[in-house]
Amino acid sequence: QVQLVESGGGLVQAGDSLRLSCAASGGTFSSYAMGWFRQAPGKEREFVSGISWSGSLRNYADSVKGRFIISRDNAKNTVYLQMNSLRPEDTAVYYCAASVTSMLRLGGPRPGFWGQGTQVNVAS
Numbered sequence: 001q002v003q004l005v006e007s008g009g010g011l012v013q014a015g016d017s018l019r020l021s022c023a024a025s026g027g028t029f030s031s032y033a034m035g036w037f038r039q040a041p042g043k044e045r046e047f048v049s050g051i052s053w054s055g056s057l058r059n060y061a062d063s064v065k066g067r068f069i070i071s072r073d074n075a076k077n078t079v080y081l082q083m084n085s086l087r088p089e090d091t092a093v094y095y096c097a098a099s100v101t102s103m104l105r106l107g108g109p110r111p112g113f114w115g116q117g118t119q120v121n122v123a124s
Helices: none
Strands: 003-007 010-013 018-025 033-039 046-051 058-060 068-073 078-083 092-099 118-123
Touching: 003 092, 018 033, 018 092, 018 118, 033 068, 033 078, 046 068, 046 078, 058 068
Parallel strands: 010 118
Antiparallel strands: 003 018, 018 078, 033 046, 033 092, 046 058, 068 078, 092 118
């Protein structure tokens, strides 16, 4: 029902900042709770951050708390992930996700829609 397209990934040095964007189309963006997941080489996909449909509620994995900020602009059908103080261990493919049931957080729910992913490489 909704298509998600991530952008903004790239190669940066440790300590740098990067902002990822996720543009949604084909659905009612404001009705979806949104979030970001990531998958590093050889590891399972993990939850990074989630944001409620209104943007009033946000949550983060412990590994990124204090460094990453999730936000959304419903008028632009876009969700963002501002990543600060990047570390080599942040290197992964980052995926935008949408949920029609409830807010995305650690442990669930399973997202209903996924983007194609954008690669983030953090060099030491």
